[in-house]
Amino acid sequence: xxxxxxxxxxxxxxxxxxxxxxxxxxxxxxxxxxxxxxxxxxxxxxxxxxxxxxxxxxxxxxxxxxxxxxxxxxxxxxxxxxxxxxxxxxxxxxxxxxxxxxxxxxxxxxxxxx
DNA sequence: TGGGTGACCATAG
DNA sequence: ACTATGGCCACCC
Numbered sequence: 001x002x003x004x005x006x007x008x009x010x011x012x013x014x015x016x017x018x019x020x021x022x023x024x025x026x027x028x029x030x031x032x033x034x035x036x037x038x039x040x041x042x043x044x045x046x047x048x049x050x051x052x053x054x055x056x057x058x059x060x061x062x063x064x065x066x067x068x069x070x071x072x073x074x075x076x077x078x079x080x081x082x083x084x085x086x087x088x089x090x091x092x093x094x095x096x097x098x099x100x101x102x103x104x105x106x107x108x109x110x111x112x113x114x
Numbered sequence: 115t116g117g118g119t120g121a122c123c124a125t126a127g
Numbered sequence: 128a129c130t131a132t133g134g135c136c137a138c139c140c
Contacts, residue, residue, distance in 0.1 A: 028122055032135095040135035045121040065122065072121030 009035070013047040014054060016108050020062040023089040024106035025098060027066045034108040048072060061085040068101035 016031050028041040028048075044063075051058040052075075061082045065071045070093065073082040083093045092099040 029124095032122085040137095041122040042120065042135060043122090043137070046137070048121055051121095060121080063121075066124090070121090075121055 009043065010047045010050055013044055014051060014056070014058045016112075017048075017051070017058050017060065017063055018056070019108070019112065020059060020106055023091060024104050025062045025064055025068070025086070025091065025101075026106045026108065027064055027068075029066055030107050030109060031063070034112070045072070049075060052076075059085075062106075064098060068098035068105075070096045070098070 012035050013031060016034060017026075020026055028044040031044045032041040048058075048060050048063060051060045060072065061076070063072070070082050070086075073079050073096065076082050083096070086093055086098070091104055098104065
């Protein structure tokens with residue numbers, strides 16, 4: 001079968017992101033690791049770049065980097081949209097960084113059955 | 115074939 | 128807090 005590998009990967013990433021509870025966040029590396037780490041966390045970010053064009057909405061604002069920084073904010077319709085969406089869910093963001101990151105962090109490896 | 119880039123990560127200093 | 132380095136892997140010249 002000549003399946004488009006990256007499209008499968010995209011869908012897997014999107015599915016995990018959709019499972020992130022409201023008010024919680026995760027990071028790129030954890031998603032990559034949960035999916036088997038065959039592809040690095042860079043590929044997760046690459047997948048997120050295509051998230052906006054999905055028919056089913058993907059809460060991309062709930063995915064940040066390992067430091068809880070909103071490194072992807074410039075890829076949203078507005079650079080402030082990511083922070084606004086997070087704060088609307090009760091996540092505090094100061095200077096592009098999530099506050100109390102440990103408390104809101106959601107790791108698919110721990111929260112989902114494997 | 116090879117270099118540059120990227121919504122990343124880990125380690126070192 | 129910062130930079131530098133190596134790994135990662137797909138994409139685009």
